[in-house]
Amino acid sequence: MSNRSSESDRPEPTPPHRTDELEAACLHAGSSFEFSGHPSTPPIVPTAVWECESPAQADAMLSGEQPGYVYQRDRHPNADWLADRIRDLHQAPFAAITSSGMAALAAILLAHARSGDRLAISNQLYGRSTLLMQQEAARLGMSPLVVDLFDSKARKSVWKKQPKLVLVETIANPRLRVADLSGLAQEAHDAGALLVVDNTFATPLVCQPLALGADVVYESLSKLMNGHGDLMLGAIASTQAAADRIASTISTWGLASSPFDCWLAQRGIGTLGLRVERACETALQLAVLASKHPAIRSVDYPGLAAHPDHELAKRLFLNGQSQVRFGHVVTLHLRSGASGANQLIREAKDFPFCPSLGELRTTLSHPASTSHRSLTSEARGELGIDEGTIRVSLGIEPTAWVVDRWNQVLDSLDRGEDTR
Numbered sequence: 001m002s003n004r005s006s007e008s009d010r011p012e013p014t015p016p017h018r019t020d021e022l023e024a025a026c027l028h029a030g031s032s033f034e035f036s037g038h039p040s041t042p043p044i045v046p047t048a049v050w051e052c053e054s055p056a057q058a059d060a061m062l063s064g065e066q067p068g069y070v071y072q073r074d075r076h077p078n079a080d081w082l083a084d085r086i087r088d089l090h091q092a093p094f095a096a097i098t099s100s101g102m103a104a105l106a107a108i109l110l111a112h113a114r115s116g117d118r119l120a121i122s123n124q125l126y127g128r129s130t131l132l133m134q135q136e137a138a139r140l141g142m143s144p145l146v147v148d149l150f151d152s153k154a155r156k157s158v159w160k161k162q163p164k165l166v167l168v169e170t171i172a173n174p175r176l177r178v179a180d181l182s183g184l185a186q187e188a189h190d191a192g193a194l195l196v197v198d199n200t201f202a203t204p205l206v207c208q209p210l211a212l213g214a215d216v217v218y219e220s221l222s223k224l225m226n227g228h229g230d231l232m233l234g235a236i237a238s239t240q241a242a243a244d245r246i247a248s249t250i251s252t253w254g255l256a257s258s259p260f261d262c263w264l265a266q267r268g269i270g271t272l273g274l275r276v277e278r279a280c281e282t283a284l285q286l287a288v289l290a291s292k293h294p295a296i297r298s299v300d301y302p303g304l305a306a307h308p309d310h311e312l313a314k315r316l317f318l319n320g321q322s323q324v325r326f327g328h329v330v331t332l333h334l335r336s337g338a339s340g341a342n343q344l345i346r347e348a349k350d351f352p353f354c355p356s357l358g359e360l361r362t363t364l365s366h367p368a369s370t371s372h373r374s375l376t377s378e379a380r381g382e383l384g385i386d387e388g389t390i391r392v393s394l395g396i397e398p399t400a401w402v403v404d405r406w407n408q409v410l411d412s413l414d415r416g417e418d419t420r
């Protein structure tokens with residue numbers, strides 16, 4: 001009785017206004033969202049958070065006991081789909097995606113080293129990698145040791161200092177030295193260190209460092225891997241033993257990727273095989289052409305017999321293929337120094353001066369004023385870089401067209417004085 005009377009006392013609920021319904025409807029994804037089957041092109045899933053069925057299910061997913069997504073920074077489908085591809089390309093048990101190549105290196109460092117650890121880093125690294133591993137790591141209490149990893153004596157003395165990890169690039173910028181990854185892996189493991197390899201210049205289609213004994217490999221997807229110059233991402237692949245902590249470090253330090261960028265990268269990587277084949281073929285032809293040209297003092301390209309690492313590159317990069325590829329970057333040293341470099345950049349109208357690499361188009365870089373500008377000119381000299389050093393990243397234009405244009409560009413250069 002009392003119930004009834006209290007019910008009748010309640011004010012009539014006002015029916016929801018039609019606009020409320022429409023506005024609420026705007027927030028529903030729609031019934032077709034839960035599609036079944038496999039769309040041939042994966043969708044972009046930009047959701048920041050996922051709905052959970054119950055506290056127990058949320059707990060199980062967050063602890064990793066049950067598969068499923070909760071929060072984008074921890075995991076999201078586009079990163080997982082892209083990581084699957086990276087895993088396959090490196091034949092690795094583990095892969096993860098980060099917001100940039102630098103985020104990949106940061107995640108590896110933070111996951112594997114701590115205050116007090118020594119780090120052995122190659123003296124030929126991407127500029128920001130040197131900054132991260134030297135200045136930033138030192139601020140965190142680690143002790144970075146810069147080593148010429150191409151020198152066996154220097155290597156021997158660094159192993160005595162028991163570094164926690166060793167960082168090297170498969171093909172180092174801009175002299176394109178090739179690291180003896182199998183030898184380094186052996187020595188690093190004997191010394192109790194992890195071998196970490198930056199494989200950005202090579203890509204897994206030229207070299208697979210994990211198969212040669214490395215513990216962790218990473219690539220900037222911003223370069224040749226995606227290849228379209230329209231995103232920034234990094235990828236990490238590792239052995240099972242070295243995978244520990246990497247995924248949680250990516251989320252905890254906020255180094256995670258964006259779904260849209262992952263979706264674009266997955267599309268870009270679809271054509272990696274075609275792009276690498278074309279760019280490496282054109283690179284070899286440019287290297288051969290330039291090495292015979294009177295305006296050029298010397299050419300760095302691991303595919304040339306004169307390169308110090310040619311035999312090593314042949315051995316490391318063969319990987320069961322019928323033809324070895326030596327990468328898509330060629331470095332030219334002009335006889336006419338700074339004036340030659342300016343002249344070349346003016347003349348090479350088809351090849352823009354973009355201080356990056358791995359674009360669809362062939363691009364030029366000038367290490368002395370860009371990637372290596374923070375070094376003194378003596379330090380650059382020790383690495384074999386001067387004002388007349390030009391790095392060429394080959395694109396996917398027809399090989400014959402590129403070779404023809406380079407012939408014209410090189411012919412237009414002064415060849416008389418050698419300014420060195």
Ligand SMILES: *Cc1c(COP(=O)(O)O)cnc(C)c1O
Binds near residue numbers: 233
């Ligand atoms: C570009 C580059 C990086 C850094 O990658 P980002 O995606 O730009 O952060 C690291 N190593 C090498 C060799 C690179 O060329």
